[in-house]
Amino acid sequence: MEGLPEGVKLTPMLEQYLHWKRQYPGYLLFFRMGDFFELFFDDAVAASELLDLTLTARDAEKAIPMAGVPHHAVDGYLARLVEAGRRVALCDQVTEPDGKTLVERRVVRLVTPGTFVPPESGQEGLLAACIPGKPCWALALLSMSTGRFEAGNLPEQEARSYLLSFSPQETLVPRGLEGFSLEGPLVERERDLFSVTAAEALLKHRHGVLSLEGFGFEPRDAALGAAGAVLRYVEETQFGRTGHLQTLRRIQPRSGLLLDPSSQCNLELVEGRGGSLYGILNRCKTPLGRRLLREWILHPLNDPEAIELRQEAVQALVDTPSLRESLRRVLEGLPDVERALSRLHLNTGGPRDLGACRDFLSRLPRLESFRDRPPLLPWLPEPCPGREELGESLSRALEETLPRNLREGGVIRPGHDGELDSLRQCLGDAKGWLRSYEEGERARTGIRNLKVGFNRVFGHYIEVGKAAADRVPGEYQRRQTLVNCERYVTEELRTFEDRRCGAEGALAEREERLWNDLLTRTLSRTADLQAAARKVAELDVLHGFAEVAAARGYCRPLVDEGETLSIRGGRHPVVEAALTPEPFTPNDLELDGDQRRMILLTGPNMAGKSTFLRMGALLVLMAQMGSFVPAEEARIGRIDRLFTRIGARDDLNRGKSTFMVEMMETAQILNGLGPRSLVILDEIGRGTSTDDGMSIAWAVMEFLQEETELRPKVLFATHYHELTALAEKLPGVRNCSVAVEETPRGLAFLHHVVPRPASRSYGVDVARLAGLPESVLLRSRELLSRFEARRREGTELLPQEERPRSGETGQRRLFDVDLEALLEELSLCDPDRMTPLQGLETLYRLREKGRMIWGRDKA
Structure with missing residues (x-):
């Protein structure tokens, strides 16, 4: 085995360890030894680093590394290893130690990242x-x-x-x-x-x-x-x-609204540095609901009738606070029965998991009181006599407070089984017998500090201090000598111990038999329990929607088969929550399938363009998952695909720059459009030179409005003010901008979207707000005035005399690229046979070659 030092003599136990390690070479082997799972050799070194364990040694020469974790806490350590992407094989003891022969062990469980049921209910394997x-x-x-x-x-x-x-x-x-x-x-x-x-x-x-x-x-x-x-x-x-x-x-x-991978990341739906949609909507009272909410956010509906069914339930709960409160009391504290069932089936559960099934079943009948509310009927678990009977049986049989493991005992209630009660009484009498025996021996021997005790190694014993050793009766048999006392045993005590051990064994066996019967009956109703759990989860999510809508003043949107996307007084749900108690500036959004298919949004950075774009996307998602939305009024012609290209990010691990990632995501959007798509594009083309970027943005706009029969709805934000002229050329484009106010103290952002293009760029004003030195700002304004004047005159922005002469830049070409080869490759390109993605990739490749030829970076 790798990591096995030469010349190390292996014990039978280590031979057993290596036998199982060879069977599972790709796994960390957790090897049960008493109350611990131990790891040896390279596994011990790896586990000590991943789990912050103390690395010790097995033998005197410290040649065999060793580390361990308590067996009762193993799931927590497994979760950390799984999170690190490691696999674990658990090799457990399958026979009891007898002190004479090697304990038999066997791999009883394999843990991999995809098959592990995490201990925390918020996670899902x-x-x-x-x-x-x-x-x-x-x-x-x-x-x-x-x-x-x-x-x-x-x-x-x-x-x-x-x-x-x-x-x-x-x-x-x-x-x-x-x-x-x-x-x-x-x-x-x-x-x-x-x-x-x-x-x-x-x-x-x-x-x-x-x-x-x-x-x-x-x-x-x-x-x-x-x-x-x-x-x-x-x-x-x-x-x-x-x-x-x-x-x-x-x-x-395509049974729901399709979110492309970029949208799932860009919109921060379930996690984000500044909050997420999940964080806003999560008012769930159960782990079942919290898991389902994540699923609903990432897989919205595309069927107006199904959406309306959810909305009806939310409306009923919003309109009746007392109903909402009653449902909250039923849902609150409901256990995670899905996870409990999985653990029981996988043989990793215990009495508390069966107790979770009992508690879930005992609470279900309380939902029957809501059947007189028609909007809630589709979301209530169907009555099931067999399920109700199981719940009653579990309640009668199981103790209220349950141990973690069956071997600890105390699982079955007193009075449930006569035989079990008799065995418990026998053991209870045994405690009384021991007290009586101790008192009798003290009186008979005159040794006042004589005690009767027990440990797992020697069993029951009589302990006498060294000072009273001369008064010990002859029939006492010495069992153990300690520093201050001696321990003895008598034939009477041996007989008692045999009877007690027999009763304990019979008690454990009887309780295990009763447990297995309850377990079998419960697992036979798995499908019924899972179906009920799904209904409870749905009800929990809908209740959470109602809680948020009532607390934040959301409205019920109309979702239909029309082409209109109309939002009046819309607010970004996450930003609004973060601004509390500051007011959020609401905005209107109007798109349709004809004369208003695209909004071209201009305005300075920091004014709120991205917030407006994300607001539109999030309100569509919320509406189509059945939630109310933060607006005064909303009508959503159903969307079947949502695409977003927001924010700049590098994919350096795959060797892709910000611009390349931007172009690939844009290509995916253009290739994946459907007849009811909503496209959100923010600052297309900013990762390259101004001319390149504006040309690409211009072409993308034309493609979305002219060259596709699908004619999607588009929100397009840009810093290229020249693009606003397209509103006159493309009939479906409408100019909008985020209003600003120029004051003596500087630029004031109003965060209000108005139906006109921005009057100019405000880059220098934003630079001032960012704190650039005054000298830099003055020089920027001077250069800006010069550039604008030369652009109006049609002359070069940088005159010939101000350009550096050849060789003055100190830069050298890194590669000698053949210009003719580049021109030849360009002449062989056939744009008519390329997809948009192939075209963009070819453009990017040729541009890089051009940069190397001319020895300068235009980006």
Whole structure:
């Protein structure tokens, strides 16, 4: 084994450790020894660094590194290792130590990032599989926390968006894919594990059916290969424990509003440095609701009828505060039954997880009181006699306060089982017998400090101080000598101990039998419990929507099949919350499918252009997930795809500059447009020279309005004021700007969008607000006046006499590039045969070559 020092003599225990380590070479091996899981050799070194553990040594020569964690706290350490991307094999003791033979151990659990059910309810273990193909990718996704299992086929861009929205901890892919990249950790698996034929057989057997068509899957469907790969991986790592997995469902392409990957990041939907939409809407009272809220934010609806169904429930709760309060009291404190079921199925749960199922079931009947409210009916769990009977059984059988582990005892209530009560009474009498025996021996021997005690090594004993050793009766048998006392045992005490051990064993066995019966009955109702949990989660999210709407004065938007996107008095939900108690300046937004398809927004930096753009996008998302929105009035003609290009960022890990990332994201937008798309573009072209940037921005505007029959709705912010002239050329473009006021003290931002272009650029004014030295500002204004005058005259901005002569710059060319080769490559380009993405990539490549030829950087 790597890391094994030469000449080290291995004990039988270490030989056993290495045997299991060889079986799982890619895993950190947690090796159970008493109350600890220990790691040795390289695993110990790695774990000590990742977990901040003390690194010790096993042998006297300190040649074998060793580190360990308490077994009762192992889940917390596993969570940290999984977060670091490591895998763990847990090798547990499967026989009790007898002091004579080596304890038998076996790997009982494999922990990987995608299959780990985290101890915190806010997290979710997600595992995916992906088979890239043409024209679609086959995908499968499994939540280990909830058991949700789905698969389908999506076009590449939709597939990437789908995977990014869930951010699985592991994505399984066939081994040997060339040129394939995907966000998040990838796990390569042998190609035969993605076999569609094998997957069909596996899934048919699992669901007990002859055909999968009833689940929406045709024979030889590629998505089944992905689903089969996921299922086999779970069976392998969880040793066949897959009972909590729900029935396989089909991923429906374009069933909701599609968010491209850039939008999910740019809009800070679920996390962000300055707050997120999730943070604003999260008024959920349960872990179930908090998980579902994230899903709803990243997967809004695209069906006005389904949206209205959610809105009706929110409206009822907004209109009736007492109803909202009553529902809050029922939801508050409901346990995470989905996670509890998963842990019980995976054999990592305990009495408290079964107690969570009991508490959940005992609270469900309280939701029945809301059935007289029709808007809430679709969101209430259906009555289920079997589920209610299970809840009553668990309440009768389980103690109110439960231990972490079954072996601690005290799981079953007194009075539930007569045999168990008798065994407990026997043990209770034993304590009384020990007290009586101790008092009797003190009286008989005259040793007043005589004590009867117990430890796990020697069992029960009689302890006598050294000063009274001469009064110890002859029938006392010495068992242990300590510094200040001696410990003895008698035949009477041995007989008692045998009886007590037998009673303890019988008690543990009986309680385990009763526990297993309750566990089996509970797990048999997994599907019913999961369905009820989903309803509770939906109700919790809708209740949260109502709480936010009532507290912040949101309105109910109209979402329909029309082409109008109209918002009156709209406010950015996250910025508004951050400004409290300062008032947020509301703005109107009007777009349609004809004469107002694009708003071209100009104005200085810091005036609020990006806030306005994000407001429009977020209010559409909120409306289509069923939430009310921060506005006086809103009408949303449903959007099927939302694209955003906001903010500058480098992708240096992949060797891509800010400008390249910007162009690639723009290309994805232009190639992915649908008939009901909303496109948000902020400062296109600012990552390159002014002429290049303005040309690209101009061309993109024309493409969006003229060269596509899809004619999307567009919000386009720019610092190129020359583009405002396009409003006269393109009939669907309307100029708007963020108003500013020039005062004697400087520029005042009004944050109000007005229907006219900005009168001029305010770059120098913004520089003054940023604190640039006065001398720099004066020189800037002087140069700006000169440049503007020369631009009006049509002369060069920098006269010949002010330009540096050849050789004065001190710069040298790094590469001798053949100009003729560049011209030849340019002449061979065929723009008519290029996609927008290929065209932009070619332009970027040729520009870089041009820079090297001329020895200067124009960007």
